[in-house]
Amino acid sequence: MQPLPGAADLPHTRSGPLQWLATAAAVAAVVAGGAVLQPDDASAAHRPADAKNSGGPDAAAAAYPLDCGPRRPVVTHRAAADLDSDGRTETVAVVRCETGMGTAPSAIYVLTEPTAPGERPDIAETLLEADQDMYVSEFAVRDGEISATLLGFSEDAPRCCPDRQRDVEWHWEDGRFVLEAQPVRSATTRAA
Template sequence: MQPLGPDLAHTHPRPVHWVATAAAVAAVMAGSSVFQPSDAKATTATTYSAPRTGALPGLTAPDPRAAAYPMDCPQAKPDVLDRGSADLDGDGRPETVAVVRCHSATGTPPSGVYVLGQPERRGGAPRVVATFVDPKEGMSVRDFGVRGKKVSATLLGYSSTRVPRCCPDLQRTVNWQWRDGKFVLKALPVPGSV
């Protein structure tokens, strides 16, 4: 039987290669377990109703500029950096997911990612029904999107207080999806770990 390709005798791994590979994978996995949102399951308000089936006519997605966010911004309402809307839980009512942060003329304050549900009464403000990323976690958000019933983002963070706030040195792509009555977080593999 003929070999399928050129002789690759020089590519045979030796025990030292396996040890180095195992150490590298362990380091990546240790780093990736440190860098993720603090709660693998997004917090959900207790007043969030159970899903119903069928779209409800006439409902518009909640306006993220009208919501009151659980953030302490000293000077003004938080800035809405990005948003996306969809019926994430299949109850026939659209939700809005908003990326917000406190206003700042300089620097990059940490972001929050919140799910907004319909107001409790006509003309009322949208309700925060889930928190995906709390600003207290010190992360920024990039590549945010709502596609179908899935919310995705890349979270940027810092490995230590010595890292300048301008230049996050950690990143993790994550997504959230409604499953079994709650939003479930899935962290994708760290780049270069596979």
């Protein structure tokens, strides 16, 4: 494609380091402003329920048994419900270590209110350990059942690209959480 005659002489067609720096600063300011000025419920679509708003223990206040090195555990999903029909609301939290790049394996915990006032929520049950090297891609709590889609790796899969998928559910039965797992399938195949 030929440039328009005389276009190279127009000031808005030339860019230099100062224009690129100004553009980068403007974009960064817009992104930062959007993150700071979000309403409290702006990220509600990314998590099924906020335990603070639904009466369950605060997932952000719990102390999780994850070895994250210099990083910290991050709650990626949370939902609150009375899972064992005892009249008290539990919180289910999906947690992973914060990472600079990539995604750390997920863990799933059931939290109850602390036994003493002013303490952190108690971890009543660990449904998925981080050392199982699985990643939670979908998560929900409905009608007392916890469901998740777990992604993992076959022996030869590169660490960037999970190639195995399994849908799982937990429900309360006879005083404990019972796991029901669908067969493992290729991560590129979706259930009908």
